[in-house]
Amino acid sequence: xxxxxxxxxxxxxxxxxxxxxxxxxxxxxxxxxxxxxxxxxxxxxxxxxxxxxxxxxxxxxxxxxxxxxxxxxxxxxxxxxxxxxxxxxxxxxxxxxxxxxxxxxxxxxxxxxxxxxxxxxxxxxxxxxxxxxxxxxxxxxxxxxxxxxxxxxxxxxxxxxxxxxxxxxxxxxxxxxxxxxxxxxxxxxxxxxxxxxxxxxxxxxxxxxxxxxxxxxxxxxxxxxxxxxxxxxxxxxxxxxxxxxxxxxxxxxxxxxxxxxxxxxxxxxxxxxxxxxxxxxxxx
Numbered sequence: 001x002x003x004x005x006x007x008x009x010x011x012x013x014x015x016x017x018x019x020x021x022x023x024x025x026x027x028x029x030x031x032x033x034x035x036x037x038x039x040x041x042x043x044x045x046x047x048x049x050x051x052x053x054x055x056x057x058x059x060x061x062x063x064x065x066x067x068x069x070x071x072x073x074x075x076x077x078x079x080x081x082x083x084x085x086x087x088x089x090x091x092x093x094x095x096x097x098x099x100x101x102x103x104x105x106x107x108x109x110x111x112x113x114x115x116x117x118x119x120x121x122x123x124x125x126x127x128x129x130x131x132x133x134x135x136x137x138x139x140x141x142x143x144x145x146x147x148x149x150x151x152x153x154x155x156x157x158x159x160x161x162x163x164x165x166x167x168x169x170x171x172x173x174x175x176x177x178x179x180x181x182x183x184x185x186x187x188x189x190x191x192x193x194x195x196x197x198x199x200x201x202x203x204x205x206x207x208x209x210x211x212x213x214x215x216x217x218x219x220x221x222x223x224x225x226x227x228x229x230x231x232x233x234x235x236x237x238x239x240x241x242x243x244x245x246x247x248x249x250x251x252x253x254x255x256x257x258x259x260x261x262x263x264x265x266x267x268x269x270x271x272x273x274x275x276x277x278x279x280x281x282x283x284x
Contacts, residue, residue: 032239034077037101042080045070045104046095048088052210053266054106054124054231057085065266066104066123066233072258073249092117095236102242103234108157114283117234120246122273124231127205127224128161133193134220142223145200146173151181151189152202161226162202193219209267230278237284251275 037043047062049055055064062083074081084100091103095117102120109119132139139148146169152158159182166176181198183189186207192198202225203211212219235243253259260270 032098032101032236033241034245037077037079040079042082043070043074043077044082044084044100045102046086046091046100047083047103047105048091049083049085049105051106051206053206055104065262066106068262068265069123069250069253069259070104072253073246076249092234095234098236101239102236102246105233106231107234109230109232109278109280111280111282113234114280116237116284118237118240118243118284119232119234119279120243121250121275122230122232122278123250124206125271125273126157126229126231128158128226129203129205129208129221130223130225131193131201131203131208131219131221132199133196134217136199136220139199140222142225143169144222145169145177146175147178148199149179149181149197150177150200150202151183151192151198153186153189154182154184156186156204157229158202158204158226165225190215190219206267213268230274232278 047055047066049057049062049064051064053064055062055066057063062085067083070081070083083104086094088105091105091107092113094100095103106124107113107119109122113119130142130145138144142165145165150162150166152162162180166180170176178199181192183192186203189198189201189203190211193201200222201219205224208219208221233246235246250259253262254275263269263271
């Protein structure tokens with residue numbers, strides 16, 4: 001089974017790399033300075049538009065929180081925005097071969113990645129939220145998960161987080177969940193919460209914000225588990241001016257209120273993002 005999964009992952013990565021390699025010349029971003037971008041008359045970025053509300057496709061076009069930030073940046077530079085929608089596996093290889101100016105998708109800032117790629121300051125943050133049906137009156141805090149049926153998406157970053165939470169519960173009280181159910185996708189977790197086959201769901205905060213917007217009054221959060229995960233954009237380490245431009249523009253948007261305005265638009269609240277100390281040890 002693991003061998004088959006490994007083969008599928010390898011094939012997927014190979015396809016993504018092939019797509020990047022054969023991008024049309026129009027999409028090529030040659031050079032890594034702001035002068036190069038202005039000379040071309042377009043800012044070309046690589047995105048995987050499948051992470052609502054950060055970046056996703058609606059009515060055939062890319063929209064979302066990240067897209068709005070990019071429009072601000074393109075206007076600031078006086079150029080056209082070209083946002084390519086590509087498989088995630090091909091984004092970082094494409095960045096290193098200058099297929100686009102930077103990666104503008106939600107990339108988790110990890111120690112391994114930060115040693116190889118030039119991360120911007122955080123554009124987002126994800127919390128693993130504990131969620132119950134809004135009608136539930138008995139489960140009001142994380143410790144109430146003892147003896148309950150808990151579920152999340154199989155293979156997600158939330159899975160090891162909730163497993164570690166249960167381990168800590170057992171160490172403290174000797175008791176854990178009644179059952180940990182793993183689902184194919186987060187929408188399946190929401191359905192199980194609504195039909196009562198699941199007591200507590202573990203859902204990323206960005207996914208939850210979308211569900212609460214679309215189904216107001218259906219769910220309520222009772223807390224979070226694990227450490228929050230910071231998300232950033234990525235520049236080629238050979239293009240320091242690009243990362244500087246991203247960071248300076250984000251600082252500018254924070255100062256003039258535009259960034260908070262967009263966060264409230266897409267997440268319903270302002271995000272608490274660090275402005276220093278966000279890069280791991282050994283980061284570029």
